[in-house]
Amino acid sequence: QVQLQESGPGQAKPSETLSLTCSVSGGSVSNYYCSWIRQPPGKGLEWIGYIYNSGGTTNYNPSLKSRVTISMDTSKNQFSLKLSSVTAADTAVYYCARDDIGVSGIMYWGQGTLVTVSS
Amino acid sequence: QTVVTQEPSLTVSPGGTVTLTCASSTGAVTSNYHPNWFQQKPGQAPRALIFGAINKHSWTPARFSGSLLGDKAALTLSGVQPEDEAEYYCLLHYGGAWVFGGGTKLTVL
Numbered sequence: 001q002v003q004l005q006e007s008g009p010g011q012a013k014p015s016e017t018l019s020l021t022c023s024v025s026g027g028s029v030s031n032y033y034c035s036w037i038r039q040p041p042g043k044g045l046e047w048i049g050y051i052y053n054s055g056g057t058t059n060y061n062p063s064l065k066s067r068v069t070i071s072m073d074t075s076k077n078q079f080s081l082k083l084s085s086v087t088a089a090d091t092a093v094y095y096c097a098r099d100d101i102g103v104s105g106i107m108y109w110g111q112g113t114l115v116t117v118s119s
Numbered sequence: 120q121t122v123v124t125q126e127p128s129l130t131v132s133p134g135g136t137v138t139l140t141c142a143s144s145t146g147a148v149t150s151n152y153h154p155n156w157f158q159q160k161p162g163q164a165p166r167a168l169i170f171g172a173i174n175k176h177s178w179t180p181a182r183f184s185g186s187l188l189g190d191k192a193a194l195t196l197s198g199v200q201p202e203d204e205a206e207y208y209c210l211l212h213y214g215g216a217w218v219f220g221g222g223t224k225l226t227v228l
């Protein structure tokens with residue numbers, strides 16, 4: 001069974017860069033669409049972006065595109081999120097997720113990690 | 120800015136049937152949008168239910184079904200159980216990017 005686990009600091013200061021990593025077990029990150037999604041407290045889900053293969057295709061939410069970088073390390077079976085110039089509006093639970101063969105969309109989710117942006 | 124619209128809230132009685140819908144600001148939702156549906160309970164990560172508009176995952180209960188209904192994607196729950204009370208989100212694909220709907224809070228009462 002594919003499992004995903006987010007890791008990274010639970011806090012960030014305004015104007016800093018938020019960095020999170022997703023470790024995948026029971027399956028690979030290679031040749032799959034690996035996504036980041038976030039959910040502000042009490043609000044809905046927002047797709048941040050995905051990466052397909054290390055050094056390969058990325059696609060980002062237009063509203064976040066200027067601040068987001070998603071990368072992949074296939075040797076560690078991980079993918080990562082960097083979100084720059086954060087503000088309080090970036091406070092959210094951040095989820096990593098992955099699709100599967102024949103499944104266009106999102107199939108597997110991490111448990112999520114809360115990142116609070118505060119000085 | 121593409122907007123995906125869902126009913127903010129719906130109420131259904133136990134054993135009843137309810138249909139949740141997912142509309143796109145760009146027009147009719149077709150299979151080309153690869154509609155996905157997710158269930159999220161309080162304090163939990165979302166769980167995938169439907170992909171490709173109509174396809175269930177191995178863990179999706181039989182009472183859940185996906186369809187294209189008119190110009191929208193739809194999720195129908197037949198024989199609703201108390202444990203189906205949750206927030207439901209749809210997800211649509213737009214030429215590489217994905218957009219979530221705002222979610223439907225389903226109350227079983």
